[in-house]
Amino acid sequence: MICQKDLSMDQKIKATIIDTEGLERTLTRLAHEIIERNAGASNLAIIGIRTRGATLAERLVKKIETIEKKQVPYGVLDITLYRDDFRMRLKQPAVRATDIPFNIDEMDVILVDDVLYTGRTSRAALDALMDIGRPSSIQMAVLVDRGHRELPIQPDYVGKAIPTSIGEEVRVLLQENDDKDCVLLVEEPKEVV
């Protein structure tokens, strides 16, 4: 089902953490948890962190809208400009636009990302959101929590928590970005870029 060619040559797949059907079920559960915790969707806004967080957020929005039968505002956050390693990284991702076409003041914002690891991306995302407005709360939903936090960050909704070692990498593949749905545990590439 998973082809080696999608990964760089020196990366070995160690395990499939979530398969295609599992991913669908996990997202459905997360959508229900979000609605339950917030007693509906009337004050919710779903904001995904580029790139795969945004894709997951979009799917969560669809699920929540189907369940609650009402529109939920959806936005995309680009955190490149807020990274703490912006000038240290050898290879920078391109700066892309943040696209949040509504006012987040007084809303309950669900921040969505694919993998929660050190917590540095979440820290950057929180700063970026605070610069845009003053939501009444920010909750964090992640597909995979792989541990090894370097900052005091705790997710509110977790698809799957997996203990990993530092030498491993969690790779989330999504239909919209990668032509398939699954989460893999792979060996970290030898050459760190």
Place this chain on the structure above:
Amino acid sequence: MALSSSHLLGLEGVPASDIIKILDTAESLKPILDRPIPKVPTLRGITVVNLFFEPSTRTRISFELAEKRLSADTVNFSSTTSSVKKGETLRDTVRNIEAMKINMIVVRHSAAGVPYFLTRCTDATVINAGDGQHEHPTQALLDMMTLREKWGTLAGKKIAIIGDVKHSRVAGSNIRGLVTMGAKVVVCGPKTLMPPGIEELGATVSYNIDEAIAWADALNVLRIQLERQEAGLFPSIREYHAEFGITRDRLERAKKEIIIMHPGPINRGIELDSDVADSDASIILNQVTNGVAVRMAVLVLLSGMDSASD
């Protein structure tokens, strides 16, 4: 995501991939200017010196705003209030400023090649904000960004640069950048204000304004520096306006939509009539807004250069 060069000295030799990267980044950064808090923390801890040896309002303010929007620390230097008046050499001035631990220098100077010279005597990243009659790369980039916003692409588009091409660094950078991006460029103006060899940059020369207008999708109207008339390069302001001034009549004769640009400041009624400058076809104020976004993009893309090798 870094650029292929560690400085921005001009658009000569800058590959299309770099220009696209700058314009794409600028487009992503532009919405920040409309936020309630129009500021991001990206360049915290970076100190930028704005070294202006020549008067400038727009470019200096635009650079300073771009730096502040990115949370850089800025220091302004203008030659009129500095030790340059006391006879200090350029090299000494720059070495002294660098000794105060700065990271980037934005420089404008009346002599071509000063930005390049600075790269030889400091380790700081150098950005050219206009050097003599040579280049003004960020102006050309903001012009290209504004046109690309309007058209979606620059490839195959026809831009006529009108006026004092000879003394214009704006023309120099625009021709280089536009040609790299696959646009077609005609330069049009009096023979006395046309530099020899301009065709080598990839532009076609025309001395007939009506032909140039009929051909073009956009006009980039250059500022006529009034001291050129005193030097006898054209007989009178009135004659210049009659021969090369952009008027509503001239544009209406072309019977098509033509975009009007001007790098500012405008001599209204000389190179460009007021009703044209303020018409719907004019994108002059978009140019000014985009100037801040483009300069932010250049600062961001050059700031990580120490280790970048993408």
